[in-house]
Amino acid sequence: MPDNRDDGQRTRVFTRRAFIKGAGAAAAITSFIGGPTPPSAGVTRAQSSPTPASGAAERLGPDAATIVLTVNGKSRKIAVEPRVTLAEALRDHLGLHGTKLVCDRGACGACTVHLDGNPVVACMMLAADARGHEIVTIEGLGAPDRMHPVQSAFVEADALQCGFCTPGMVMSVAALLSRNPAPDMGEVKRAVAGNICRCGTYPHVFKAALAAAAKMRGVKPPGERA
Amino acid sequence: MARNVTVRLGFEGNISDVRLVIPDDEPTPWQWGEPLAVVGREMARVDGALKATGTAPYTYDVELPGMLYGAILRSPYPHARVRSVDLSAARRLRGVRAAIERGEAVVRFAGQEVAAVAAVSPAIANDALALIKVDYEPLPFVIDMEDAQKPSAPRVFAGRANIGAPAVFEAGNVRDGFERAAAIHQAVYTTPVQTHVSLETHGAVARWEGDQLTVWCSTQGIFTVRDDLAVLFNLPPDKVHVITAFLGGGFGSKFGAGPEVVIAAQLARAAGAPVKLMLPRAAEHVATGNRPNSWQQVKLGAGRDGQLVAIELLERGSGGIGGGAGSAGPYRTLYRCANIRTEERDIYTNAGPSSPMRAPGWPQGCFALELAMDELARKLKLDRLELRRRNNANPVRALEFELGAKVFNWHEKSRAPKALGHRRRGIGVAAAAWHGLGSAGPQAQAIAYRDGRVVIQIGTQDIGTGTRSILAMVAAEELGVPLRQVSAEIGDTRYLFSVPSGGSSTAPSNTPAVRQAAAHLKDKLLRIAAPMLGADPASLEARDGTIRVRGQPSRAVSFADVCRSIPADSLCAQGERPPNYAGFRTDQAGCQFAEVEVDVETGAVAVLNVTAVHDAGRIINPLTARSQVNGGVIMGIGFALFEERRLDPISGVMVNPTMDDYKLAGPLDTPEITALFVEVANGVTNTGVLGLGEAVHVATAAAIACAVYDAIGVPVRSLPITPDKVLAAVGKV
Numbered sequence: 001m002p003d004n005r006d007d008g009q010r011t012r013v014f015t016r017r018a019f020i021k022g023a024g025a026a027a028a029i030t031s032f033i034g035g036p037t038p039p040s041a042g043v044t045r046a047q048s049s050p051t052p053a054s055g056a057a058e059r060l061g062p063d064a065a066t067i068v069l070t071v072n073g074k075s076r077k078i079a080v081e082p083r084v085t086l087a088e089a090l091r092d093h094l095g096l097h098g099t100k101l102v103c104d105r106g107a108c109g110a111c112t113v114h115l116d117g118n119p120v121v122a123c124m125m126l127a128a129d130a131r132g133h134e135i136v137t138i139e140g141l142g143a144p145d146r147m148h149p150v151q152s153a154f155v156e157a158d159a160l161q162c163g164f165c166t167p168g169m170v171m172s173v174a175a176l177l178s179r180n181p182a183p184d185m186g187e188v189k190r191a192v193a194g195n196i197c198r199c200g201t202y203p204h205v206f207k208a209a210l211a212a213a214a215k216m217r218g219v220k221p222p223g224e225r226a
Numbered sequence: 227m228a229r230n231v232t233v234r235l236g237f238e239g240n241i242s243d244v245r246l247v248i249p250d251d252e253p254t255p256w257q258w259g260e261p262l263a264v265v266g267r268e269m270a271r272v273d274g275a276l277k278a279t280g281t282a283p284y285t286y287d288v289e290l291p292g293m294l295y296g297a298i299l300r301s302p303y304p305h306a307r308v309r310s311v312d313l314s315a316a317r318r319l320r321g322v323r324a325a326i327e328r329g330e331a332v333v334r335f336a337g338q339e340v341a342a343v344a345a346v347s348p349a350i351a352n353d354a355l356a357l358i359k360v361d362y363e364p365l366p367f368v369i370d371m372e373d374a375q376k377p378s379a380p381r382v383f384a385g386r387a388n389i390g391a392p393a394v395f396e397a398g399n400v401r402d403g404f405e406r407a408a409a410i411h412q413a414v415y416t417t418p419v420q421t422h423v424s425l426e427t428h429g430a431v432a433r434w435e436g437d438q439l440t441v442w443c444s445t446q447g448i449f450t451v452r453d454d455l456a457v458l459f460n461l462p463p464d465k466v467h468v469i470t471a472f473l474g475g476g477f478g479s480k481f482g483a484g485p486e487v488v489i490a491a492q493l494a495r496a497a498g499a500p501v502k503l504m505l506p507r508a509a510e511h512v513a514t515g516n517r518p519n520s521w522q523q524v525k526l527g528a529g530r531d532g533q534l535v536a537i538e539l540l541e542r543g544s545g546g547i548g549g550g551a552g553s554a555g556p557y558r559t560l561y562r563c564a565n566i567r568t569e570e571r572d573i574y575t576n577a578g579p580s581s582p583m584r585a586p587g588w589p590q591g592c593f594a595l596e597l598a599m600d601e602l603a604r605k606l607k608l609d610r611l612e613l614r615r616r617n618n619a620n621p622v623r624a625l626e627f628e629l630g631a632k633v634f635n636w637h638e639k640s641r642a643p644k645a646l647g648h649r650r651r652g653i654g655v656a657a658a659a660w661h662g663l664g665s666a667g668p669q670a671q672a673i674a675y676r677d678g679r680v681v682i683q684i685g686t687q688d689i690g691t692g693t694r695s696i697l698a699m700v701a702a703e704e705l706g707v708p709l710r711q712v713s714a715e716i717g718d719t720r721y722l723f724s725v726p727s728g729g730s731s732t733a734p735s736n737t738p739a740v741r742q743a744a745a746h747l748k749d750k751l752l753r754i755a756a757p758m759l760g761a762d763p764a765s766l767e768a769r770d771g772t773i774r775v776r777g778q779p780s781r782a783v784s785f786a787d788v789c790r791s792i793p794a795d796s797l798c799a800q801g802e803r804p805p806n807y808a809g810f811r812t813d814q815a816g817c818q819f820a821e822v823e824v825d826v827e828t829g830a831v832a833v834l835n836v837t838a839v840h841d842a843g844r845i846i847n848p849l850t851a852r853s854q855v856n857g858g859v860i861m862g863i864g865f866a867l868f869e870e871r872r873l874d875p876i877s878g879v880m881v882n883p884t885m886d887d888y889k890l891a892g893p894l895d896t897p898e899i900t901a902l903f904v905e906v907a908n909g910v911t912n913t914g915v916l917g918l919g920e921a922v923h924v925a926t927a928a929a930i931a932c933a934v935y936d937a938i939g940v941p942v943r944s945l946p947i948t949p950d951k952v953l954a955a956v957g958k959v
């Protein structure tokens with residue numbers, strides 16, 4: 001992939017995340033815990049050692065520590081052991097079961113969520129490391145009665161069979177479309193290259209992604225009859 | 227109480243009137259050219275939104291108040307005596323609520339269940355496993371199928387040979403056949419152990435309330451799980467309630483109550499709290515089933531005209547400590563031949579047990595037979611498609627070959643140059659067969675409510691094919707109402723009985739029961755409508771959301787108005803799936819064409835496109851049917867090129883029980899897939915639906931292997947066709 005394209009993406013991501021709004025959110029978190037800036041900002045201790053000063057090494061655990069995560073626009077306080085991954089925190093501590101844990105080692109994409117707008121595999125990140133970032137899960141993208149265009153495109157193209165890989169697929173596609181509103185087939189394939197589907201939905205996923213992109217741009221989806 | 231009906235059955239260019247004897251209360255089977263309003267249309271699946279938004283509740287997502295998490299300790303040895311298990315330290319760990327022994331005196335594969343714990347968090351459960359002390363006495367083991375057949379090999383089961391009894395099929399006399407042959411081809415073909423890799427692993431959530439056991443289970447057979455647990459815990463079946471609202475894949479590995487389900491229920495009872503036990507990925511690879519490997523010595527003989535005169539197969543396959551490895555099905559089915567002999571034997575090894583996997587035995591057999599057919603064609607200097615046509619045993623497949631060749635551009639591609647630099651193009655074709663006819667057993671309930679809604683209830687489950695949608699479509703068709711008015715409720719043993727979802731039986735077993743239930747409900751609604759219309763119920767029909775006098779569309783009353791006149795809260799009828807009728811044909815033909823590109827410098831194989839042509843009887847929903855074709859083909863690509871369970875010869879342990887080391891086909895491996903259906907009105911049931919899930923997987927690996935042979939001129943007779951094998955074949959290594 002040529003470098004300039006990557007740069008372009010970064011630029012778009014930065015622009016899209018209205019900077020002022022981001023700073024505001026960070027300030028809100030800071031004032032809430034009254035500590036230094038993220039990522040160590042979200043921590044409050046279950047066992048009361050004082051929050052380390054900025055720059056000092058931070059020690060968590062081994063017991064559960066209370067941390068604050070920003071998930072789907074809301075601040076959520078949870079007590080987790082430091083070994084708990086973001087995927088486990090979302091599922092077991094926040095009851096957000098849409099994110100699936102399938103391989104638990106970054107090999108399948110089923111646990112894909114958005115971290116500050118970028119797709120990440122939540123099984124490869126500790127919950128504590130997600131402090132100070134904006135996390136969006138499949139539940140934050142849409143609901144059955146108000147689906148995100150990517151979600152409705154998945155339903156229309158039958159880009160889901162057993163459906164277990166689907167939340168991760170949807171998140172990968174949604175992240176692609178937010179940074180590249182007009183992807184070609186190759187870009188779609190690369191965006192979901194890390195999402196494994198045992199039911200073999202890929203062809204319909206590609207179709208859904210292109211249809212959703214067209215719909216979000218307000219043009220006719222590719223291949224649709226007049 | 228039966229009646230005779232005459233129906234038009236068959237397929238394009240081959241239609242005839244067939245007399246069927248059907249039960250009195252059974253709707254007449256849909257026939258050729260039957261005008262249907264809902265069935266046959268592309269419909270988005272009714273539960274799609276739940277899946278796309280992550281709100282569909284899988285077993286994996288069930289959370290109950292006070293729920294504990296279970297974990298299983300597995301043997302690190304492929305064969306060992308379990309001298310003792312000490313659970314005391316594990317029990318003492320803070321947060322542990324129960325610990326149990328499996329109680330096996332001998333373990334026979336690395337990964338077999340030895341003990342289990344339940345704790346307040348998954349992490350503590352895992353910590354507790356490390357505290358269990360097991361005294362093993364390691365025993366000699368054998369994991370290699372060839373080694374296992376040697377007289378000196380360690381016995382997998384004491385007092386039983388590692389080589390199972392032969393299963394022999396014989397027609398005619400192959401020796402005579404080979405004597406008359408103008409060309410003979412003989413070679414050995416092998417396929418690896420493949421694992422199912424359902425994305426949702428095996429597991430269950432178990433809860434006891436007194437002697438009532440409720441189990442949320444990731445299963446393809448809720449009633450099988452119910453019955454297994456009832457026997458194990460000595461309960462009447464109605465004391466066991468099994469729920470599978472959504473299932474994250476099964477592919478044949480999830481029938482019955484496996485060890486993890488039983489253990490979840492045992493732990494829940496021991497702890498006095500609900501227990502959730504979902505397997506980690508490694509255990510899923512190792513212990514929950516697999517497609518056995520195969521060693522196939524194939525011998526084919528043909529006359530100068532290409533007519534097969536003898537087919538012989540000597541087969542060995544190992545499903546570890548399980549059996550059922552046979553792969554002779556295609557040899558006995560795909561081609562017409564007077565002299566056929568197949569011999570299959572299971573070989574036992576110290577490895578995880580096999581379980582049915584998407585068309586058990588068939589992709590293996592099809593790969594070897596079809597690649598052998600190509601090698602025979604080369605000897606005979608015959609076009610490979612032509613050789614298949616001349617021996618083809620099924621008239622539907624003859625049409626499929628023709629259709630597929632046209633769409634795939636077989637003849638044009640045959641003439642295209644093969645080499646482009648270090649890349650070689652090749653094409654292949656393979657025949658498929660299956661028997662997705664379904665069976666008697668399912669019972670459905672159809673309920674109309676006074677607000678005009680119709681609910682179908684049946685104890686089947688959706689393995690991902692869109693079962694709720696097709697059942698609702700069939701009921702909507704019968705009742706003449708739009709699909710949105712009908713919903714289907716499944717996945718619960720409190721509904722009426724249905725069969726497990728395997729053998730491509732879900733659609734063909736359940737749709738006839740649902741159609742019959744809807745027809746009986748319709749009869750009752752017509753009786754309510756008759757006085758409203760001043761007509762005889764027998765003269766009425768349900769169409770376009772109305773109930774009306776046949777032939778007089780203006781004498782109509784709306785379906786909603788009839789429902790409003792239901793005297794009670796609801797109106798209810800049942801249907802039962804009768805055994806299959808003789809029908810038109812009972813086998814299910816298919817074929818697939820594949821084009822590949824082989825890089826002879828790197829050995830990498832890319833599948834460029836696949837054309838899949840299949841008989842699915844009557845297609846209820848072409849959209850979801852195409853999804854199944856994509857799935858079968860893509861899983862076939864994995865089998866052809868990537869997937870292989872590897873066991874370490876020294877420790878007997880699986881070395882790739884992950885999703886990075888065990889490779890599945892991913893988005894970048896996906897070719898252009900064209901699905902074509904040859905509609906066959908088969909009259910086997912009142913809907914004529916055939917299951918599709920397995921038929922569409924049988925021929926893919928074979929077609930790819932044939933295409934690779936065409937591309938590089940050398941057959942790779944061992945799956946998966948990995949770069950090292952390709953480079954060896956072209957003499958580069």
Ligand code: FES
Pocket residue numbers: 100101102103104105106107108109110111112121122123124
């Ligand atoms: S579960 Fe996170 S990548 Fe597979």
Ligand code: FES
Pocket residue numbers: 160161162163164165166196197198199200201425474475690
């Ligand atoms: S839809 Fe089943 S794994 Fe993707």
